Amino acid sequence: MTSAQCSRAGCRADAEWQVIWRNPRIHSPDRRKIWVACPDHVEFLRDYLASRNFPVEVASLTPSPTS
Known part of the structure; x- marks a missing residue:
């Protein structure tokens, strides 16, 4: 399985x-x-969207394991 790559331009x-x-x-x-x-x-991506007054939230890509 391949990991997801960052959405920031030029970042791998x-x-x-x-x-x-x-x-x-x-x-x-x-x-x-x-x-x-x-x-x-x-933080850069969140701030980029927030500066445009878009509703934005940040969450872990991998959900925490449940007990």
């Missing part, structure tokens, strides 16, 4: 985070897009 690092967002001007509330990010770029 393995992704560890999901950056979940939508553009409220064109997406309905139930439509969300997901970018994946490495630890070095997760």
Whole structure:
């Protein structure tokens, strides 16, 4: 299985985070897009989207194991 690569342009690092967002001007509330990010770029991608006033959240790419 191949690891997901960071969505930041030019980055080939393995992704560890999901950056979940939508553009409220064109997406309905139930439509969300997901970018994946490495630890070095997760903050950059989140800030990029937040600066455009897009609803954005960050979650781990791999869910925590449940007991």
